[in-house]
Structure formats: C-alpha cells, structure tokens
Amino acid sequence: MTDPMIPRDRCDFSAIVDRPRLKLPNGARIIIWTIVNLEVWDIAKPMARQVIPAPTGIPLLPDVPNWSWHEYGMRVGVWRFFDLFRKLDIAPTLSINARVCEDYPRVAQQAKDAGWEFMGHAYEQGPIHKEPDQRAMIDRSMKVIEKFTGKRPTGWLGPGLTQTLETPEYLAEAGVKYIGDWVYDDEPTTIRTAKGPLVTLPYTVELNDIPMMMVQHHGSDHFAKRAIDSFDQLYQESERRPKILSLAIHPYISGQPFRIKYLRELYDYLNKFDGVVHWNGEQIYDWYTSNVPGPGATS
Amino acid sequence: MLPTERIAYSPIANRPPLKLPNGARMAMWVIVNVEEWDIKQTMPRTVLTPPAGGSPMPDIPNWAWHEYGNRVGFWRMLKVFDELKIPGVLAINGSALAAYPPIAEAALQRGWEFMGHGFTQRNMQKVENEREDIRNTADVIAAVTGKRPRGWLGPGLTETWETPDLLKEEGYDYVADWVLDDQPVWLKTKTTPIVNVPYTQECNDVAMMLIQHHRASEYYDRAIDQFEQIYDDAAESARVMALVVHPYIMGAPHRLKYFRRTLETIRKKPNVAFMTGEQILDWYLSIGPKAP
Numbered sequence: 001m002t003d004p005m006i007p008r009d010r011c012d013f014s015a016i017v018d019r020p021r022l023k024l025p026n027g028a029r030i031i032i033w034t035i036v037n038l039e040v041w042d043i044a045k046p047m048a049r050q051v052i053p054a055p056t057g058i059p060l061l062p063d064v065p066n067w068s069w070h071e072y073g074m075r076v077g078v079w080r081f082f083d084l085f086r087k088l089d090i091a092p093t094l095s096i097n098a099r100v101c102e103d104y105p106r107v108a109q110q111a112k113d114a115g116w117e118f119m120g121h122a123y124e125q126g127p128i129h130k131e132p133d134q135r136a137m138i139d140r141s142m143k144v145i146e147k148f149t150g151k152r153p154t155g156w157l158g159p160g161l162t163q164t165l166e167t168p169e170y171l172a173e174a175g176v177k178y179i180g181d182w183v184y185d186d187e188p189t190t191i192r193t194a195k196g197p198l199v200t201l202p203y204t205v206e207l208n209d210i211p212m213m214m215v216q217h218h219g220s221d222h223f224a225k226r227a228i229d230s231f232d233q234l235y236q237e238s239e240r241r242p243k244i245l246s247l248a249i250h251p252y253i254s255g256q257p258f259r260i261k262y263l264r265e266l267y268d269y270l271n272k273f274d275g276v277v278h279w280n281g282e283q284i285y286d287w288y289t290s291n292v293p294g295p296g297a298t299s
Numbered sequence: 300m301l302p303t304e305r306i307a308y309s310p311i312a313n314r315p316p317l318k319l320p321n322g323a324r325m326a327m328w329v330i331v332n333v334e335e336w337d338i339k340q341t342m343p344r345t346v347l348t349p350p351a352g353g354s355p356m357p358d359i360p361n362w363a364w365h366e367y368g369n370r371v372g373f374w375r376m377l378k379v380f381d382e383l384k385i386p387g388v389l390a391i392n393g394s395a396l397a398a399y400p401p402i403a404e405a406a407l408q409r410g411w412e413f414m415g416h417g418f419t420q421r422n423m424q425k426v427e428n429e430r431e432d433i434r435n436t437a438d439v440i441a442a443v444t445g446k447r448p449r450g451w452l453g454p455g456l457t458e459t460w461e462t463p464d465l466l467k468e469e470g471y472d473y474v475a476d477w478v479l480d481d482q483p484v485w486l487k488t489k490t491t492p493i494v495n496v497p498y499t500q501e502c503n504d505v506a507m508m509l510i511q512h513h514r515a516s517e518y519y520d521r522a523i524d525q526f527e528q529i530y531d532d533a534a535e536s537a538r539v540m541a542l543v544v545h546p547y548i549m550g551a552p553h554r555l556k557y558f559r560r561t562l563e564t565i566r567k568k569p570n571v572a573f574m575t576g577e578q579i580l581d582w583y584l585s586i587g588p589k590a591p
Contacts, residue, residue: 007338007359008398016370047351049350126351127351160347161359167359186552206551208347211347215346226515227553229515229553229556230553232556
C-alpha cells in the first residue's frame with residue numbers, strides 16, 4: 001500500500017463563505033442532531049475517563065469506582081434519556097459500541113424499539129490507535145449491530161473521535177457512508193478515500209458533556225447555557241444558510257439526576273423557534289447527498 | 300543574552316508621560332492568531348483528550364477542532380471586525396499562508412497588518428534553524444502582501460535566548476512575546492535594539508478557555524475589567540491594551556457573541572484608539588524614548 005492520505009489529501013481547504021448555499025425542505029432553518037453515546041468499559045482495562053482519580057494519583061486495576069460511575073449510566077441514567085426523548089418525540093442517533101448489543105441488550109432493545117438510529121462506535125471504548133486489527137474490529141462492530149437491528153449502520157463515530165490515517169479507507173470498505181469524527185465545519189462535507197467517498201457530518205466536541213463537564217469542569221447548568229449561546233448564533237446565521245446544531249451526551253454524565261433538568265430546559269428552549277427540526281445522522285446524510293452534485297465531489 | 304541584560308527594570312510610574320494623538324488616552328490592538336496544525340505532529344492544544352489518555356497520532360478530533368476555526372470561525376469573526384470597523388492584526392504561521400489563501404486574501408483586502416508567528420505552530424526551541432524559520436516566515440508574508448512584516452509573535456510566545464537578536468537581524472522592528480509592561484519598551488539585541496509592544500497572555504482565549512476552563516462569558520467579563528482599569532490608569536500617560544483571539548476558540552458559535560460584545564462595549568468609549576501593532580510601534584518610535 002502507498003502512504004496513507006493525510007487529511008489535506010482527502011479534502012481541500014474551503015471557506016464556508018465561498019460555497020453555494022444548501023437548502024432545507026419545508027422552511028426548515030436549523031437541524032438539531034442529538035447523539036447519545038453508549039459505551040462498554042471493560043473492567044480489565046484502564047477506564048476511559050475518571051470521575052474520581054485514584055488516591056496518590058496512580059491508577060490501579062481494577063478501577064471499580066470509575067467502572068461503577070459509567071455503569072450507573074446504563075442502569076439508571078439512560079432511562080432518564082429514554083423518558084425525556086419519548087416526551088419530546090425525538091429519536092436521537094445512538095453512537096453505540098457494538099458490544100453494548102451483547103452486554104446490555106435491554107438498553108439496545110429499548111433504543112431500537114424507540115426508532116433510534118444506530119451509528120457504529122467501535123466494538124468497545126478505547127482509542128482506535130491501539131486496535132491490533134482495526135479492519136477486523138470495524139467489520140465486527142458493523143456485523144454485531146446489523147445482526148441486532150437488521151440494518152447495517154450508515155454512520156460511524158470513532159471512540160473519542162479517534163482515527164488513524166488509514167481509518168477512512170477501512171470505514172468506506174465496511175460500508176460506512178458518513179462519519180462524525182471530522183468536527184471541522186458547520187456543514188457536511190465529502191472526503192476522498194481510496195475506497196470511495198465518505199461524508200463528514202458536523203458532530204461536536206464542544207457541545208458535548210465530556211469536554212464541558214469532565215475536561216473543563218463547568219457547573220451543570222453550563223451545558224444548556226453554552227448550547228443556547230450556540231443556537232442563538234447559528235439560528236441567526238441560518239437566515240442565510242442552513243445550520244446544524246449537534247448535541248452529544250453520555251448517560252453517565254448528562255443522565256445524572258443533578259444534570260438532567262438542564263437538558264430538558266435546553267430542548268424546551270430550542271423547540272420554541274420556527275424552522276427547528278430534529279433529525280438523525282442518516283436523515284442529514286440523505287438530505288446532503290441529494291443536494292450536492294454527487295458523492296465524490298470535494299468539499 | 301539574559302532578559303535582564305536586554306532590559307533594565309523600570310517602574311511605569313516614574314516614566315515621562317506618553318501621549319497619543321487626537322486626545323486618545325489608550326491604544327487597543329486586536330490580534331487574530333491563525334495557525335496551521337501539522338497532522339503528523341502532536342496537536343498544540345486539545346479540546347478532547349483521548350479515551351484512557353495518552354497522545355495518539357494522528358489526532359483527528361483535535362486537528363479538526365482547529366481546522367473548524369479556519370473554515371468557519373474566522374469568517375464569523377471577520378464580520379465583527381468589519382461591522383465595528385476595527386483594524387485587525389493577523390499573527391499568522393508562515394505555512395498557513397499557503398494552507399488558507401482565502402484568509403490571507405481577506406486580511407489583505409482589509410488592510411490588516413500581518414505579523415510573523417513562526418513558520419509552523421511549534422515551540423521556537425524545537426525549531427531546527429530558528430533564523431531560517433524567522434526569515435522564511437517574512438518571505439512568504441512578503442510574497443502575499445508585497446511587504447515584509449514588521450512585527451513578530453512567537454508560537455505560544457516562545458523564544459530561545461537568541462530570538463530578539465535574530466528578529467532584529469532579519470528586519471523585524473517589534474516583537475510581542477515580552478508581556479511585561481503596559482507600554483512599549485526597548486529590548487537590546489546584539490545589533491540595534493528592538494521594540495516590544497504589549498501583548499497579553501491573560502486577555503487571551505487560549506488562557507481563559509483552554510487552560511483556565513472558564514465559560515465563554517469570562518472573555519467579556521475579563522476584557523472589560525482589564526479595559527476599565529487600563530483606561531483609568533491611562534489618565535496621565537498612554538497605555539496599550541491587547542486583545543487576543545483564535546478562530547477555533549472565540550470563533551465557535553457559542554463564544555462569538557462575547558467577543559462581539561467586548562468590542563462593541565469598548566468601541567463606545569471615547570478616546571480609545573484602535574490601532575495595529577505597527578501603528579503603535581510608529582507612534583512609540585516618534586514620541587517615545589530613543590533606543591538605548
């Protein structure tokens with residue numbers, strides 16, 4: 001194989017002001033894309049994140065307190081999400097470690113029954129760089145989800161958005177159509193791979209409870225505050241070109257009793273505006289690909 | 300040379316007063332940092348740490364986070380500069396000129412000042428040949444603007460012991476790495492002295508948002524607090540305030556309004572001169588103390 005492509009080889013630089021405007025149907029101005037992340041944290045490995053650092057700062061295995069913190073999300077927190085989104089009549093996209101279908105079938109089934117989109121999100125949680133056989137892992141993840149839902153996922157989000165330079169080829173080869181890892185634009189773009197084009201959807205690292213709560217240590221109300229500030233700006237810009245606002249949440253973070261009310265308040269705010277639609281990743285992908293001149297076009 | 304050999308200690312209260320033209324009591328300059336992050340290196344900053352830590356390469360999420368600033372965020376900021384008629388200063392990596400030509404073009408059309416900001420975004424102490432880096436940066440800026448840059452800001456404000464010497468020898472007239480005063484100062488070099496124009500580490504979105512983890516509104520609060528104090532201090536002798544933004548930070552939709560509000564608020568105050576670094580330099584050269 002020749003040298004893998006670097007991001008610049010996959011996509012030319014493009015300033016948003018230089019592009020033709022996309023159009024949304026039926027007077028819609030802004031798409032809200034909600035992504036719920038479901039993960040499996042293997043107790044035999046270091047935990048993906050820590051709410052409580054180990055005494056003296058040296059992590060030891062097993063890490064029961066942080067494993068439990070995450071497990072709370074699956075036992076309790078995610079049910080707050082199901083309840084909230086049922087009341088709001090929103091079907092989010094599920095960014096799901098395939099192993100969730102095996103280890104937590106009760107949770108996966110609930111999402112399937114509620115009509116949520118299943119987006120591939122690796123087999124289990126850990127940086128993709130450490131996968132001994134990435135291609136096999138991707139294929140396995142796609143198969144496990146396909147078996148569970150009866151449909152091969154359209155989308156993919158790397159664990160922690162991680163990719164190696166080869167990942168886009170493996171994903172295209174496995175039948176993935178869109179990825180969320182390239183959070184570099186407000187609009188979808190098309191990137192090149194040796195195995196055909198991939199569409200990037202504007203996922204979010206900033207309107208995401210991991211950076212806001214676990215990395216930047218803000219108060220619980222900050223999630224809604226920042227999302228509303230974003231929405232106000234994007235809504236204003238959506239007069240001229242359609243916008244997408246993504247919200248990324250994790251049941252062990254936003255599903256906590258002291259945080260969930262801010263999520264509820266946020267959606268109540270967003271839903272007051274005209275032209276707001278709630279779409280999943282697949283719907284955004286379908287809209288984008290039917291509006292741009294054919295896949296394979298560069299951004 | 301040690302810093303103390305380049306500049307003697309001097310308390311601001313004991314200096315002869317400096318006066319700005321047209322009754323202005325203070326100068327404001329606003330610096331937009333445009334960088335290119337090399338996907339084959341560790342990312343200069345991260346918004347998201349990888350699961351279970353470490354710094355895996357390539358780091359797509361953090362590369363993309365920065366790239367967003369140049370694809371989208373910069374254009375949002377540009378509207379603020381345009382609407383409020385504020386002259387911008389572009390501190391730009393040499394390599395970014397070729398990577399993002401529309402940005403350089405937009406700045407050029409508006410008559411913004413271009414400042415050298417390292418050829419690439421990495422610590423100057425890790426640059427193999429510092430003189431070449433400094434020279435190449437000026438060359439590529441001159442190729443785009445038709446004029447060699449007069450100002451320099453190190454990537455992350457980093458310097459080696461020799462940086463001011465090399466800058467002067469390569470034709471730069473001022474540097475902004477020495478955040479040690481509210482007025483311009485002279486720094487000695489091996490040849491003739493170079494001016495340092497007051498920049499800021501704290502009224503800087505990198506420090507506020509990424510290091511200190513404040514919420515977006517802190518940018519406005521701190522900038523206005525800073526402004527009010529400097530405005531007050533400047534009653535007898537002019538002072539300079541710098542305001543720093545990065546398109547990938549303050550250009551994010553949830554932060555932009557605090558940047559806009561900051562400039563709107565300051566714009567309404569009388570006797571504040573919005574200048575470029577170069578204009579501050581020329582003013583200081585014309586009325587400030589002679590080079591030591």
